[in-house]
Amino acid sequence: MLNWMAWTTPIAIVFTSVVIIIAGMTIWGHYSPPKVHKGFLRITTDRGDRLYIAYISAAFFMVCFIGLVEGALYVGVAIAAAIAAVILKWG
Amino acid sequence: MKTRNNKAWFLVLPVILTVSFTAILPLMTVANYAVQDIFSPTDRLFIGMDWFYNITNDPLIFNAFKRSFSFSIQVLLIQIPLGIAIARIMPKSGWKASAALVMVAIPLIIPWNVIGTTWQIFARPDIGLGGYLINKFIDFNYTSDPLDGWILILLVDVWHWTPLVILLVYAGLRSIPPAYYQAAAIDGASQVAVFRFVELPKLKRVLMIAILLRFMDSFMIYTEPFVITGGGPGEATTFLSILLSNIAVGQFDIGRAGAFSLIYFLFIQILSFLFFTVLTLQERAEVTKAK
Numbered sequence: 001m002l003n004w005m006a007w008t009t010p011i012a013i014v015f016t017s018v019v020i021i022i023a024g025m026t027i028w029g030h031y032s033p034p035k036v037h038k039g040f041l042r043i044t045t046d047r048g049d050r051l052y053i054a055y056i057s058a059a060f061f062m063v064c065f066i067g068l069v070e071g072a073l074y075v076g077v078a079i080a081a082a083i084a085a086v087i088l089k090w091g
Numbered sequence: 092m093k094t095r096n097n098k099a100w101f102l103v104l105p106v107i108l109t110v111s112f113t114a115i116l117p118l119m120t121v122a123n124y125a126v127q128d129i130f131s132p133t134d135r136l137f138i139g140m141d142w143f144y145n146i147t148n149d150p151l152i153f154n155a156f157k158r159s160f161s162f163s164i165q166v167l168l169i170q171i172p173l174g175i176a177i178a179r180i181m182p183k184s185g186w187k188a189s190a191a192l193v194m195v196a197i198p199l200i201i202p203w204n205v206i207g208t209t210w211q212i213f214a215r216p217d218i219g220l221g222g223y224l225i226n227k228f229i230d231f232n233y234t235s236d237p238l239d240g241w242i243l244i245l246l247v248d249v250w251h252w253t254p255l256v257i258l259l260v261y262a263g264l265r266s267i268p269p270a271y272y273q274a275a276a277i278d279g280a281s282q283v284a285v286f287r288f289v290e291l292p293k294l295k296r297v298l299m300i301a302i303l304l305r306f307m308d309s310f311m312i313y314t315e316p317f318v319i320t321g322g323g324p325g326e327a328t329t330f331l332s333i334l335l336s337n338i339a340v341g342q343f344d345i346g347r348a349g350a351f352s353l354i355y356f357l358f359i360q361i362l363s364f365l366f367f368t369v370l371t372l373q374e375r376a377e378v379t380k381a382k
Contacts, residue, residue: 005116006123008137015119030097043368056364059357066140067147073140 025051039091050091054084118356124349142350152351154326155334159310162245162330166309167302169249174256174301175294179286181261192261195254203251207318210247214319233320237327240320244328247315252308256301263297264290303366311359331355 025048034046041053058080065076125142129135146152177195182188198206216222216232225231233243267290275285313332316322322329322337329337335355339348 003132005120006127006129006132006135008123008126011119011122011126014122043372052364056357056360060361063143063147063354063357066143070144 021051041087041091045091047088050088053091054087057087058084121349121352124345125353126346128346138346142346143354145347146350146354151326152331152334155329155331158326158329159312159331162241162312163306163309165245166248166252167305169245170253170256170305171298171302173249174253175260175298177253178257178260178264179290181257183265192258195257197254198251199254199258201251203314204318206247206251207315210243210250210315211319214243233324235324237324240324240327244312244316244319247319248309248312251315252305256305259297259301260294263294267293299369303362303369307359307362307366310362 029048034048036044036046038044039050045053061080061083062076065079066073069076126137126139127135128138128141181191181195201209213219214222214231214233216226222231222233230236231239233239271289271293272285275289280288311332312330313336316328316330316333317336320328322333332355335348335351338344338351
C-alpha cells in the first residue's frame with residue numbers, strides 16, 4: 001500500500017523521530033507547561049518555538065554546508081547539532 | 092499561573108488529518124525521492140545525499156535562485172511605495188471611497204492564469220493593444236528580448252498585487268485617529284512631515300505584513316511566467332518554481348526535483364517563520380511582560 005511512497009530506512013527514521021519528538025513535547029507540555037523566555041534571538045520563545053527554530057536553522061546550515069564543502073558530512077552534522085543545541089538552550 | 096485546558100486541540104484533529112493527506116504524506120514521499128535515483132516503481136537505487144550535492148552546486152539552480160530573489164526585491168521596491176502613494180490619494184469617505192476600493196480590488200479577484208493569458212495577448216506586438224501601441228514608440232517584444240520579458244512579468248505582478256498593498260495601507264491609514272492629524276495641523280506640520288512622523292510610524296505593522304506577504308508570494312511566483320513567457324526568452328524568467336516544475340514534470344527527474352523541493356520548502360519555511368514572528372512580535376512582548 002505504501003509502495004508509491006518509495007520508503008527508505010533513513011527517511012523513515014527521520015520522520016519517525018520527528019513524530020516522536022512532537023508527541024514527546026506534547027506530553028511534556030501537558031505535565032509541565034512551557035515557560036517563555038527571551039534569549040539571544042531577541043524574541044520571546046518557549047521550548048517548542050526554540051525546537052522549531054533550532055530545526056530549521058540546522059537544516060539551513062546543512063544546505064549551506066553541502067553546497068560549500070565536498071564530503072565530510074559527519075562534521076557538518078556535528079556542527080548543525082551544536083547550533084541546534086545552542087539555540088535550544090540559550091535562544 | 093492559570094491552568095490551561097488543552098482539550099480544544101482535539102478540534103484541530105480534522106485539519107491535521109486533512110493536512111496529513113494533502114501535505115505531510117506528499118512531503119514524506121518527496122523526501123524519499125530525494126535520496127534515491129528512481130527508474131521505475133520497482134527499480135530504484137539509494138544514493139544518499141548525492142542529489143543535494145548536485146542541487147547546491149548546480150549553476151542553473153543558483154541562477155534561478157538569484158533571479159527569483161532579485162525579482163522579489165524589485166517587486167517590493169515598486170509595489171510598496173506605489174501602494175502607499177495610491178492609498179494616500181484615495182478618497183476617504185462616501186461613494187467615491189467605495190468605488191475606488193472596488194476598482195482597486197478587481198485585479199485581486201481575477202484567476203491567475205486568466206491574468207496571465209490576458210497580459211500575454213495584451214502585450215503581443217502584432218495583435219495586442221498594449222504591445223502594438225508601445226511598438227509605435229520603442230521596440231518591445233517579450234518573446235525575443237530577455238529584458239522585455241522580465242519587465243512584462245514585473246509589470247503583471249505590479250498590476251496584480253499592488254492592490255493588496257493599497258488595501259492594507261488604506262486600512263492602516265483609516266485606523267489613525269483624527270486627533271493625530273489635528274495636532275499636526277496645529278503645529279503647522281507640512282505634508283511630508285505628517286507622512287514621515289504620523290503616518291509612517293502608524294503604518295509600520297501593516298507595511299511589515301505587506302512586505303513579507305509580497306516577498307513570499309513573489310518568491311513563489313509560478314502562474315504568470317508559466318503562462319506568459321514559459322520561463323523565456325532563454326532563461327530570463329525561469330524562476331525557481333518554473334525550473335522546479337521543468338525538472339519534476341518536464342524531465343521526470345524526480346529524485347533531483349525532490350531534493351530541490353526540500354531546499355525550496357526550507358526557504359519558504361524560514362520566510363514563513365519570519366513572517367509569523369514579525370506578526371506576533373507585539374503579542375509575544377506582552378506575554379513576557381505579563382509573566
